[in-house]
Amino acid sequence: MVFLKKASKEEMEKYLMYGLQMKIQRVACLLRKVSQEIERRISTQAEHLRTQSNLFKAREEKYQSRIRVLEAIASGNKEESEIFAGKLQRLKVEKGKDEEKKENEKKIIRLMKMLDDKNLVILELTQKLEAAKTQYESQCSQLEKEAGDAKAELRRKSQDYEHQSEELRNEVKELETSSDSKYQEWNVKKNHLQAVINFQFSSLQKLKLSWESIRQDVVKEQTVYAEECNRLGVNLKPLVHASQNYQVILAENKKMFNEILELKGNIRVFCRIRPSLVGKKETQSIIEDMGETDLVVENPSKGKDALRSFKFNKIFGPATTQGEVYSDIQPFVRSVLDGYNVCMFAYGQTGSGKTYTMTGPSGATSENLLGVNYRALNDLFRISTSRSSFTDYEIWVQMVEIYNEQVRDLLSTDDSQKRYPFIISF
Numbered sequence: 202m203v204f205l206k207k208a209s210k211e212e213m214e215k216y217l218m219y220g221l222q223m224k225i226q227r228v229a230c231l232l233r234k235v236s237q238e239i240e241r242r243i244s245t246q247a248e249h250l251r252t253q254s255n256l257f258k259a260r261e262e263k264y265q266s267r268i269r270v271l272e273a274i275a276s277g278n279k280e281e282s283e284i285f286a287g288k289l290q291r292l293k294v295e296k297g298k299d300e301e302k303k304e305n306e307k308k309i310i311r312l313m314k315m316l317d318d319k320n321l322v323i324l325e326l327t328q329k330l331e332a333a334k335t336q337y338e339s340q341c342s343q344l345e346k347e348a349g350d351a352k353a354e355l356r357r358k359s360q361d362y363e364h365q366s367e368e369l370r371n372e373v374k375e376l377e378t379s380s381d382s383k384y385q386e387w388n389v390k391k392n393h394l395q396a397v398i399n400f401q402f403s404s405l406q407k408l409k410l411s412w413e414s415i416r417q418d419v420v421k422e423q424t425v426y427a428e429e430c431n432r433l434g435v436n437l438k439p440l441v442h443a444s445q446n447y448q449v450i451l452a453e454n455k456k457m458f459n460e461i462l463e464l465k466g467n468i469r470v471f472c473r474i475r476p477s478l479v480g481k482k483e484t485q486s487i488i489e490d491m492g493e494t495d496l497v498v499e500n501p502s503k504g505k506d507a508l509r510s511f512k513f514n515k516i517f518g519p520a521t522t523q524g525e526v527y528s529d530i531q532p533f534v535r536s537v538l539d540g541y542n543v544c545m546f547a548y549g550q551t552g553s554g555k556t557y558t559m560t561g562p563s564g565a566t567s568e569n570l571l572g573v574n575y576r577a578l579n580d581l582f583r584i585s586t587s588r589s590s591f592t593d594y595e596i597w598v599q600m601v602e603i604y605n606e607q608v609r610d611l612l613s614t615d616d617s618q619k620r621y622p623f624i625i626s627f
């Protein structure tokens with residue numbers, strides 16, 4: 202998982218780098234196009250200016266040639282007028298000579314008039330030429346001014362564009378430098394990750410190989426296990442059969458055991474005689490005779506009825522141990538686990554040894570001194586555990602005391618629940 206996460210990060214960085222490079226390329230391409238467009242426009246305007254300049258030059262030349270023509274005409278007229286003046290002089294000289302001279306005079310007048318007309322035309326043309334020249338010069342100066350302005354503007358714009366393109370080139374260079382360094386950085390990272398990937402890949406290969414060998418081992422083991430299971434199944438059959446027979450025998454055994462208990466009597470009364478307490482001043486024993494089941498006690502204050510005999514299912518003498526007492530009770534505990542109801546209680550006067558028999562002496566450390574309660578609980582848990590494979594038992598413990606005809610729950614911590622009737626909750 203960690204490896205996949207790293208790879209996707211690398212991929213993303215790679216894509217980002219690629220996107221940045223593409224942007225830089227697009228910006229560079231755009232700048233190239235802008236600078237090409239500017240250069241094209243500048244060259245178009247320069248071409249236009251050149252064309253206009255050529256046009257003006259052509260016009261200038263045209264006007265110059267006209268001027269030259271007019272000047273030529275003017276100079277030609279001057280010569281003519283001089284010739285005519287010479288002729289006029291000659292005619293004036295010859296005026297008096299003949300009538301034809303009068304005609305010549307008229308001609309001269311006409312010529313003079315023509316000369317005047319020509320002079321007027323020349324004057325008019327000269328004025329027109331002057332006006333055209335002035336207009337042309339003003340147009341020329343205007344155009345030159347405009348061309349100068351346009352040139353200055355173009356220079357300024359071209360400087361601006363140069364400046365901008367220089368800045369853009371610098372930016373592109375910076376971007377290229379940073380992208381180069383990033384590219385190298387990413388390359389280093391890529392190489393590192395590639396090495397990690399290679400290492401992981403080789404580890405994976407090794408794992409695959411070991412997994413394959415383990416798988417083969419597992420398959421072998423499964424085969425062996427299946428064979429052993431089959432063998433076990435074959436061997437288990439008689440055991441199952443024996444177990445079924447055992448269950449039947451166990452049930453019969455239980456039944457017979459409880460029947461024996463019933464035969465012995467459902468209500469059994471035992472008598473335990475407490476030994477004299479050490480260090481206590483006790484009167485002489487009233488026991489006259491004690492057998493297995495019969496007890497004779499004497500009460501001297503009763504006279505002829507002093508001797509009284511009692512019969513019990515069993516009598517435990519003063520030397521009887523806790524274990525010996527419990528050995529006669531133990532079958533009932535087993536009977537409980539077979540589903541029979543059993544009740545055991547101790548009865549006797551104060552100090553007769555009820556607590557000792559049921560619980561044991563206070564502060565007893567030796568197991569031999571433990572009373573019926575502890576031993577019964579031990580047996581309940583031991584037998585229920587040994588039968589846990591085929592029977593589920595639930596065990597509750599309740600401890601009550603009947604004292605002065607009042608039942609008290611000895612395990613309750615709630616004072617209101619201590620006295621009967623109390624609600625029992627497990």
Ligand SMILES: Nc1ncnc2c1ncn2[C@@H]1O[C@H](COP(=O)(O)OP(=O)(O)OP(=O)(O)O)[C@@H](O)[C@H]1O
Pocket residue numbers: 474475476478519549550551552553554555556557558562563
């Ligand atoms: N079999 C015994 N062997 C030795 N000591 C015994 C035996 N039975 C009783 N005692 C001793 O006798 C004393 C009184 O016994 P215990 O307290 O068991 O009497 P109790 O019947 O429970 O009295 P109470 O009804 O007042 O509670 C205790 O000191 C106890 O250790």
